Amino acid sequence: MTLDLLPPSITGEYLALQNINLYAKPDSEELATQMAKGRQLKVISNSTVEGSIEICLCEDSYTAWLSLKDLPLLKPAEKKYIAQPISREKIEALIPQIIEFTYQAMNTPNYYLWGGTVAPNYDCSGLIQSAFASVGIWLPRDSYQQENFVTKIDRETLKTGDLIFFGTNRVTHVALYLGDNKYIHSSGKEIGNNGIKINVLRDDEDQVSRNYYQQYWSCGRVTESFVKQL
Known part of the structure; x- marks a missing residue:
């Protein structure tokens, strides 16, 4: 037992x-x-x-x-875990810290690790989840779960701190929008950077940016923290 x-x-x-x-x-x-x-x-x-x-x-x-x-x-555990709700207003105030987390992760030697959610090596959704969790905001674990969780937005309304999702038949990748058409993400070897880098949401830039632009799926905004109780 x-x-x-x-x-x-x-x-x-x-x-x-x-x-x-x-x-x-x-x-x-x-x-x-x-x-x-x-x-x-x-x-x-x-x-x-x-x-x-x-x-x-x-x-x-x-x-x-x-x-x-x-x-x-x-x-x-001496105390049960209790999920703490958080307002969109508070989330917006914490976006700079979330972005700073990803920059620090990028500036630390790293490589893409499937299943990675702790420094220095992350997968795509692991980086996003950890960045938001660093300021007390919890997201679901996998990219497709994160896409289902966020509030859907049009690409034209993207704001710094929003999430961009990629995939072909379903969502398989996620990135954090930085503004000015740029996003930061942890991507693998096959079509990505094998680690955390910044790319552009355009098809006329570097090869990695083109690869993911061709797989663009949707955008979403984090408006709450995951609060599902066990």
Whole structure:
């Protein structure tokens, strides 16, 4: 039983003592996301599968697999996680800090990491989620989830701090709009920069900008923080 391997928690939740990798499958082969130090989780099932347990992160309700070897990196959470609502007005005031987070991430040596949500290596939605979380605003984990979460806007009304989504058959990439047709994002090797860089929402600039312009999907504005309760 999983709970026998963990100290009892009066809240039913556990706190990360350091950054922890979480996986898409119980075999711990494919990174799904990362649990930054200080985040909280709940165990979904008492049963173990291939040396892992299924968990749900409290801040974004994201489910993944935690290796049993990482259980010592958890401690019982003294307080339940309670999502804090935030107004659009407050979000607007925090946009400069969110952008500064991405600049600092870009200026630190990094590469694109599928599933990465902690410094220095991020995937696209991991960078966006972490940048907003750095000022207390939570977004869903994956790019398509973020696209469903934000308030849809026309491209002509893009403002600094809005999100731009890319994809072909569905949303597979997200970037943060900086103004003046520029955006910052973490992109992979195949059509991107293999890390965090600034590109332009035009098809007559550099090759990476052209690649993503051809996959432009939609734009959205963050008007609230994720507040779904477990």
